[in-house]
Amino acid sequence: MEIIINDEKLDYTIEQEKSLGDVLNSLENWIMDNGGVIDRVLVDEKDIHLDRQSEELHQSITSIKKLSLQTLSRFDHAFTTIQTVGRYIDKVIGEYLKSRNIEDYELIIEGIHLIAEGMKRAAGILHLREMVIVDEKGRSLSDILADLNRMIDLYEKQYIDGEERSELRGILTELQHLLPKVLNWAVLKNSLGEGGGSGLEVFFCRSGGMVKH
Numbered sequence: 001m002e003i004i005i006n007d008e009k010l011d012y013t014i015e016q017e018k019s020l021g022d023v024l025n026s027l028e029n030w031i032m033d034n035g036g037v038i039d040r041v042l043v044d045e046k047d048i049h050l051d052r053q054s055e056e057l058h059q060s061i062t063s064i065k066k067l068s069l070q071t072l073s074r075f076d077h078a079f080t081t082i083q084t085v086g087r088y089i090d091k092v093i094g095e096y097l098k099s100r101n102i103e104d105y106e107l108i109i110e111g112i113h114l115i116a117e118g119m120k121r122a123a124g125i126l127h128l129r130e131m132v133i134v135d136e137k138g139r140s141l142s143d144i145l146a147d148l149n150r151m152i153d154l155y156e157k158q159y160i161d162g163e164e165r166s167e168l169r170g171i172l173t174e175l176q177h178l179l180p181k182v183l184n185w186a187v188l189k190n191s192l193g194e195g196g197g198s199g200l201e202v203f204f205c206r207s208g209g210m211v212k213h
Helices: 020-033 074-094 102-125 141-157 163-191
Strands: 002-005 036-043 046-048 066-073
Touching: 002 020, 020 036, 020 066, 036 074, 066 074, 074 102, 074 163, 102 141, 102 163, 141 163
Parallel strands: 002 066
Antiparallel strands: 036 046, 036 066
């Protein structure tokens, strides 16, 4: 199996990895150790989703001719994720919460899930402390995400209308106003050089696993 990362062929030896998921785990650990994040995966030129539940992850590496990865720096990936969160917030507030269609109700649930997961992922990638980032009212990112997760639980258990929709709109608006501060923290941490280096030049060796030469 040929492995390409950012259009560069990787010289490697597979020792214990049997499935696509095994190989991706090894590569992901190495890439993250060097300040990067996997952004795109192609198997024999076909895009696959980075979903840990995907059946494609169980695919044997003997059936794969070429595995191609595109990576981003942790900062770039987190920045893109935060931008996407902002667009989802606009969509949920501007469209879905104004609708009474049952189809849009499902989109609300999907949207707030993606918003909460995106913010947690971005904060984790950047090693941001959620309690430290606060708005002008003293509400931290941690507080807002806790409220958002509470609303997710509520939305999944029963149909929400009236006051609950207004509350969700308020929580999302708070998060929307806090996004510039999150980005400022991200820029600060990136400028200080936190999070390690980058590039394929760093040697990777994990005991009992794939070895990059």
